[in-house]
Amino acid sequence: MNVLVVLGIILFILMxxxxxxxxxxxxxxLFFNFSVVIIxxxxxxxxxxxPIILTLFASIVISCINLFYINGVNIKTKTAFLSxxxxxxxxxxxxxYLSNKAMxxxxxxxxxxxxxMFSFTISVDFIKIGTSVIIMSTIGAITDTAMAISSPMRxxxxxxxxxxxxxxxxxxxxxxxxxxGTSTNxxxxxxxxGYIALLIWFKDLSYSIGEIINSKIFSAEMITILxxxxxxxxxxxxxAWITAYFLVKHKISK
Amino acid sequence: MIKKFTEMSKKMKGFISIxxxxxxxxxxxxxxxxxxxxxxxxEVVKTELLNQAEIKDHVNNKDKLFTQQVIGEVKNGExxxxxxxxxxxxxxxxxxxDEYHIGSELFVHIDSEVGxxxxxxxxxDDVKRDKYLLMITWVFIFSLLFVGKRQxxxxxFSLVINAIILxxxxxVYVNTSEKSLLIICSISVIIFTIVSLILVSGRNEKTYAAxxxxxxxxxxxxxxxxxxxxxTSEKGLRYEELQFITRxxxxxxxxxxxxxxxxxxxxxxxxxxxxxxxxYEKNNNISVKALITSGREIGKDIMGTxxxxxxxxxxSGTIPMLILYFKNASPLGFTLSMNLSLELARALAGGIGxxxxxxxxxxxxxxxxNRKRASE
Numbered sequence: 300m301n302v303l304v305v306l307g308i309i310l311f312i313l314m315x316x317x318x319x320x321x322x323x324x325x326x327x328x329l330f331f332n333f334s335v336v337i338i339x340x341x342x343x344x345x346x347x348x349x350p351i352i353l354t355l356f357a358s359i360v361i362s363c364i365n366l367f368y369i370n371g372v373n374i375k376t377k378t379a380f381l382s383x384x385x386x387x388x389x390x391x392x393x394x395x396y397l398s399n400k401a402m403x404x405x406x407x408x409x410x411x412x413x414x415x416m417f418s419f420t421i422s423v424d425f426i427k428i429g430t431s432v433i434i435m436s437t438i439g440a441i442t443d444t445a446m447a448i449s450s451p452m453r454x455x456x457x458x459x460x461x462x463x464x465x466x467x468x469x470x471x472x473x474x475x476x477x478x479x480g481t482s483t484n485x486x487x488x489x490x491x492x493g494y495i496a497l498l499i500w501f502k503d504l505s506y507s508i509g510e511i512i513n514s515k516i517f518s519a520e521m522i523t524i525l526x527x528x529x530x531x532x533x534x535x536x537x538x539a540w541i542t543a544y545f546l547v548k549h550k551i552s553k
Numbered sequence: 554m555i556k557k558f559t560e561m562s563k564k565m566k567g568f569i570s571i572x573x574x575x576x577x578x579x580x581x582x583x584x585x586x587x588x589x590x591x592x593x594x595x596e597v598v599k600t601e602l603l604n605q606a607e608i609k610d611h612v613n614n615k616d617k618l619f620t621q622q623v624i625g626e627v628k629n630g631e632x633x634x635x636x637x638x639x640x641x642x643x644x645x646x647x648x649x650x651d652e653y654h655i656g657s658e659l660f661v662h663i664d665s666e667v668g669x670x671x672x673x674x675x676x677x678d679d680v681k682r683d684k685y686l687l688m689i690t691w692v693f694i695f696s697l698l699f700v701g702k703r704q705x706x707x708x709x710f711s712l713v714i715n716a717i718i719l720x721x722x723x724x725v726y727v728n729t730s731e732k733s734l735l736i737i738c739s740i741s742v743i744i745f746t747i748v749s750l751i752l753v754s755g756r757n758e759k760t761y762a763a764x765x766x767x768x769x770x771x772x773x774x775x776x777x778x779x780x781x782x783x784x785t786s787e788k789g790l791r792y793e794e795l796q797f798i799t800r801x802x803x804x805x806x807x808x809x810x811x812x813x814x815x816x817x818x819x820x821x822x823x824x825x826x827x828x829x830x831x832x833y834e835k836n837n838n839i840s841v842k843a844l845i846t847s848g849r850e851i852g853k854d855i856m857g858t859x860x861x862x863x864x865x866x867x868x869s870g871t872i873p874m875l876i877l878y879f880k881n882a883s884p885l886g887f888t889l890s891m892n893l894s895l896e897l898a899r900a901l902a903g904g905i906g907x908x909x910x911x912x913x914x915x916x917x918x919x920x921x922x923n924r925k926r927a928s929e
Contacts, residue, residue: 301789303894305781306901310860313908318853322908325857329864329904333897336865337889340872344879346646361865369857393692401685402657405648405873408679413797414877419648420608420616421880426647428873436869443858450854472700479701480708480753481823485816485859487712488745489866491719492813492899496805498719500798502727509590509683513660518682523870525693528712532696532705 324369331364336435343431346422351391354431358387358438365442375453378545379445382538386441387434390530394522395430403522404429407515409500429519437486437527444482444531448475448538456546464547471539482531490524572698576691583687587629592660594681595625595637597653603640612882617645623653625661627673632663637673648877651680658684704753711752715745719812734801738808742771742815749816754823759830762921766822766914767815773913774818774906775811778898791894794874806895813867814903817859818910824855825914826921833922837929844919852911860904867896 314322339357343350362383366376398404404425406414452471456462501511511517587594604620623639639661643650658681664674697705722741726734746767754760795802828851829844871892878888
């Protein structure tokens with residue numbers, strides 16, 4: 300039996316026992332999200348489609364799966380969706396600027412040796428693709444943080460209907476402060492785990508600090524980790540503000 | 554803003570001044586650190602496009618090949634201040650080359666012979682990227698401090714300490730026997746968990762419950778994964794992408810799997826323990842049955858998003874490689890299994906860890922709650 304199939308079956312059984320219907324839905328959401336990434340990648344091989352537009356489109360679909368499919372369409376998920384998209388657009392502009400300047404696109408010298416049988420003249424814009432890689436690797440964490448803030452804010456507003464917009468915003472921010480540490484931790488360990496082979500390799504090559512910092516592979520990794528961290532941090536005030544704005548306005552219009 | 558600053562405590566003012574001074578100091582340093590490098594550095598002052606040609610490769614991909622004349626000024630070493638002429642070729646895809654602009658800083662190898670008009674000649678080794686790395690680091694630090702204030706600072710400490718522990722652990726591994734990786738990793742996992750959770754949520758019972766739950770969840774999921782690998786004799790896993798390291802890559806893969814899910818498992822464990830302790834603190838007489846029901850509901854809410862975080866963090870990094878394979882006419886199935894088998898195995902194993910930690914965290918926290926209730 301294939302390792303992936305067995306692990307997948309174990310995960311499915313655990314999710315359905317512990318999570319019930321919602322667990323089963325979450326398992327399928329994983330599957331859908333994986334398919335979205337693969338389909339978008341196939342579209343990216345067409346050089347006439349801008350990878351940034353594709354990334355935005357993928358972000359919309361993935362946020363819809365993570366928020367609306369798993370948690371249903373309601374005011375919490377709607378504000379979380381809006382905040383996710385705003386954060387992603389801000390992050391996208393910044394990362395595009397940074398990867399253009401730092402030239403972290405494509406493959407590092409260290410990787411090229413292994414890939415010598417491949418043709419690299421493939422007319423796909425790797426700067427834009429590098430940017431979308433960073434966005435895609437953090438989108439799961441951004442939607443998660445947005446939801447973790449908008450959902451308890453809705454509860455606070457429900458229990459204290461006369462709360463002012465400013466107070467609700469500060470309550471959201473304070474929830475955000477509590478989850479900030481664990482969210483950045485989750486991302487950092489996930490990336491460390493993925494990069495451990497490369498880190499060992501850098502140690503083996505006995506690169507100097509200057510060489511490590513300036514190498515394409517290492518800077519690309521660090522920029523990914525730190526941009527992802529910035530993304531989950533920025534989504535906190537954005538979600539707190541948008542949720543406070545909509546929840547309190549919602550009330551007045553009634 | 555100024556008024557706010559005058560109202561702050563002395564300690565706070567001191568802290569802000571230190572952060573700002575470090576910020577300014579590091580920016581000045583990174584823009585003037587040329588003499589600290591042994592390799593020659595050149596700043597591009599002029600570029601000119603010499604030539605442009607359509608090219609076609611063996612799989613009929615069309616691309617454009619550009620030739621660029623770059624004039625730069627040497628910033629360090631014996632040739633400091635002199636002008637250098639470089640020629641650079643790049644394609645519109647830039648997968649394995651770069652286009653240089655005015656202001657780009659490059660590490661170059663300077664040829665010994667001088668060109669006809671007295672200018673230096675040489676070839677580009679790499680790009681100097683430290684400025685941009687510093688920039689994103691500060692963007693991250695400032696957003697953490699602005700949004701998280703004190704908690705932001707603690708998260709920063711925890712990340713820095715973890716990075717140092719990881720670096721030390723890898724040094725120990727690289728310099729000692731090759732079989733010890735999993736033992737080194739297990740010890741590091743224990744230290745990581747204790748340090749991160751105490752820094753994130755303080756020294757109290759809810760942190761202790763989360764630490765125990767994290768360790769049980771992580772080691773149990775590692776055991777399950779190890780068992781699955783053994784039973785299936787690793788069928789379907791393609792270790793090719795790890796073969797660049799001259800070490801037992803199976804162990805390296807397991808270590809990465811182990812570490813990668815740790816953050817997510819910690820997140821689940823602390824969410825479970827702090828919300829259950831929160832329920833108990835609000836109502837000291839709450840029944841164990843009610844705690845279990847609420848804990849299950851919370852678990853259902855977080856399992857989907859947490860497994861998603863790992864999935865995206867792992868598989869997105871392979872997108873450039875997938876595109877390279879596809880554009881070189883590799884079949885879909887082959888491309889996916891070559892590049893994604895390890896990432897998917899990591900994501901699934903991490904998912905198992907996350908889901909298992911939900912009941913583990915729930916029952917351990919209830920154990921702690923009961924102990925506290927008995928002592929009161």
